Amino acid sequence: MPPKLPPHTADALFFCPSCSTWRRSFTNTNTTNLLRRAHQRRRPASTLAASSHPSPASPTVNGARNVPERFRELYAALQGVRDVAANHVNMSRLQLALRGLEGEKGIVRVAVLGLDNTATTARLVRLLLADPLSEKAEWEDYLQTYRMESSRGLLIRYGEQTNLAVGNSLVPTISIPSRALKTGNLEILVSSLGARSISADQTIASDALLVPTIAIQSTSTGAHSFVRYPVHKSMVCGKGVNGLLAYTGLVGRVNPNTADSIRAAFELNVGEGATPEGNDGISFVDIERAETALDMFRESVQNATEYEKGWTGSGVQPLVDWISSPAKDVAIDPAIKRLVDSTLDGAEKSIVSEEKRKVLALEANTVPEEVRMALHETVSAWAERAHTELRDSLDQGFASKPWRTLAWWKLFWHVDDVGMITSRILRRKWLPEAEKEVVWMGGKIHQAGLLNQETNSTNPIQNSTEFEISEEKSSTFSRNLWPTQIPDTRKQLTTSSVPSLHRFAQNLVMFSLSTTSLSSALSALVYVSTSTTSVYEAGTIATIGLFYSLRRQQKQWDAARGFWEREVREEGRQALKETENVLRSVIHEGGRGIETAPETEARQQIDRARQALSNVK
Template identity: 35%
Template sequence: MPPGLGLRPVVGRGRLGSTTRPACRPSLCFFCSLTTQESARARSRIARSRYQHIGRLSVVASARYATTDASAARRDLEDTLAELEKHAPNHVSLPRVQLALRSLQQEAGKESIRIAILGIANGHPGRTAKEVLRLLLADPLKAEEEWERELDKHDTAHPLVVRIGKQDAPDQEALRQSRTDLIREMQVSVPTLNGHNIEILVMETNPLTTNPRARAIQEFEESVLVPAVEIPTSDSGRVTPVATPVHKALIVADGMLGALAVSAMPLVDDKDEIAAAVNLRHPTDDVSSCPFMHIDIDLGAQGLGLFRDNVSNAMKYEACWYRSNIPDVRSWLTLGSLSSEDGATKLPVRKLVASVLQNALASIQAEEARHVSCARPALLSGPRLNARLADWAEGAHAELQQELDLVFSGRRWRKLGWWKLFWRVDDVTMLTSEMVTQRFLPRSEQEIVYLAGRLAESQSSDARDELPAYLQPSATADGTRQIVEAKWPTHISFTRRYLLDETIPALQALAQKLVLQTSSSSALSAALGGLMYLSSFGAYEAGAVTALGLVWSLGRMQKKWEAARDFWEGEVREEGRKTIRAAESSVAHYLDQAKEEYAQGGRAVEDLERARELVEKAEAALQKLP
């Protein structure tokens, strides 16, 4: 077999036949070698420090970007709420929106939180509310402080604002009037709550609504979270209610009557914003399932007094304190109200904004539903309704002409010939009234009422009370006409009454006058002829004078009566034409007004859509808040 060839190390590309040579290294002394090693270590440390610095810069940049995003989201939420307040003031609670805007303008995590303690006006609400506040803020390690004594003297019929924070001076007055001399303020220092920007409003309130409807729940929430503080406006005792919005509210009641009143309130399951506490002394039954917190202020005050008397009573103090359930109320008070350094928005502020947006969305949805239910589908087919109105007007004119032609050429009208007035003069009113009542647009009147009913039927049941009215004339006491509004056109009936009450009596009076004048003239001419006959004139001359007087009287009567008949006939026809035109104009005005209202409803729907977009934008910005 052929001899085996040993493989040589490859030292370079394409140089298979070259031999390896040892690399030549410069000789270094011991100290130089140490220097070289230290330089390498230094370079390694510099590289590591550079990488650490870059890492720190990236962390700082990330935190800066996160802070920038949070600030942008906060500004976006603030701008959106301000625009919502301006664009849809009827769908938001303006006091709560203003409170939310003031909270968002403050530093994140250090917002001022307003809490209301409302005593229901039954039993001893003022004492209970004041005692609850004292037990919540009292420091057991100190003796009774000045603010506690001032609080005990305060009348809760007047609102009191308690600001929690360090006092500027130890001898500062505990209870003082505000700068406007309207609301009393008290500065209280609580070591565990100082620096957290908490304000407490203590006041009495009347029993609140107990209606369980959804709208009543919103009204209940509005009345609790926006209590009305009565501000005196003059020395005469007049007061002006001023809305004072708060982030959270605690309803305080006393005894069984208070428990019944609180149980009837539409309290929601989420008690972060609204909670209730009832002072019950040693209840024998389990009240854990009740929608309120059970407290015993006497037991809490007893435990606080024992601990202040002697520190050795700590066990008794703890037992009384926890049995009184005051710690539960304090936990509710401080939940989300404490400041933080991480820049996270306080929970009450988030709850306030979320509640405002939720109520605004509910109001917008209710308004949209109302607009949808009040939509007028018949008005969308305007040409069809206009054609129906034109058909009615054409039919009314045809009916007017046909009916009046029949009635003025009929037997009743012929009964009122001039020569028949002598024995039918008392029948003028009866015959003409029958003609007007039975022949003056009876079918057109029914059809226009039917048309108005069809227009009203096209509306929804919610919108029928808001239908536009028909303009039509009405007679006043002095005989003039004025324009009034009605639910359907009554022009035909009004004109019919006008003909019956105004024109027919005048025609009747003229007929009686003409008959009397003709009879008198004929009698005078006959008397004159008789006198002439008795005198020197002969029978021929006397008869000629009598005949001349009789012919003149009858001719005058015929001329005036026929002119009156023609005038009355023309007046009836003209009044009929004017009535038809007026009724047609009234219905057309109704349609135009309804279309305008529908167009305004469309603009209102656009405004509601814009408000809904603002609410959704605010909700998105709220989700981005830290």
């Protein structure tokens, strides 16, 4: 493959498909003006300069484009397709379709692509464009001797006068006074198609034959670049059985929807008689026989019979009819209509393929439902075991000897052990096994791939408020790989509830001691100050104070212990509930790919373009 242009050269060159002109961004003003004047002399009047075109992003039909009224709806719809479906539509073919609508009779481009034998291609083009009623023209000799092995192809346009000076155009262009070009409003692109360089395991674009690639060689460095040149119809020209085999290898890899726009012709001498026309748009021609018949008729009209026999038997006439047959009594040229149809079909097919690809990618990135169901069952079994553990372990903890040592009457010498004993119960009896299993389940969930993808928040796990989880709590899973409600709740109880209970026990003991001391002091004072008061009478006051303080301590401490036991159990149930909800939420929503929005607008715009095409009258 020839090397591409270097970046600095590629930036200085650009290609306008409408006028096939090579332009350079030179800084020299005189050189630029000279090239511009040469381009204006060379360009036909029907071609619009690229610099005069409005921005392609504008969906409005500009009057400067001279779009006929009956084409304006279709023109605007195709511009809308270009804007909303730029990633799916073939922009080269779409621009060609838009250009074909910028006039009552748009130019139809036909590519004649030679399979590794450009001499045969040029000879066939000469026969397709030759007028048997005229003398042999200069351009016919030019085509008979033309070779494209080292050139950029050849663009043939209609002109009142023959102009064989190719100049500095991107694609070498000549103008010839061919009646076939004028009648059919045609442009013929003659280029080569190196089918032998394409191996069987390589693929080509579905529209490769309708958007041929032209190699452009830099005059300064000799490097090559490539330009895509869209056409309405393509004819592949080959020679012999080898050319036919090469074509069958190519045509099997192109879009079948474009079959009406592609035809093949192969030079195959089958002797005298009519040359058969194969199926699937394949024709067999005898170029030498057609050239002989044409020369005989030009020598003398008396050879009309031989000409008719030789020309018909050569198989060239069906190709002439296919290329240059003018449209009759139709609203839009069939070639342009097929181009619009195939372009819209290609865009719609691209959208479908993209959506299928996204669906497959979504399915590949989504954890199977069987795995989710198995994990849900695991969570259910864990929740049952955890609630049983909470009940049984706390029952054992509150029935243990350390907790019994905190009875109200033992509080006087165990008051400093309240914090230690309660913290030990929380550490050893408050869901230790459930916490370990949560870590294990977090590993199982991570192993299943439920934490590897961004979750799709559009699918709620439940509609009930029972399963509502705050964003802060649900986010702990993603930070720690497993829910942390159990250790967080234990830490909260240890830092808030345990110190409160310890402080309350100290207050009760202090109140009992102070009340007993004051009542005893008052009893002694009464006994000393009053001689008539007996010891039993004075001791009554101390007894009342002692009884009141102990009764108060018993009542309030038992209530405090019962409240703390209920609080610990309730906080445990709440922690288990939140942990279960977080696990189920991650199992339900995790491991799902992001669902992208469908290409609704692009589909609607394509449908509008199809409707506008059917409305053309």
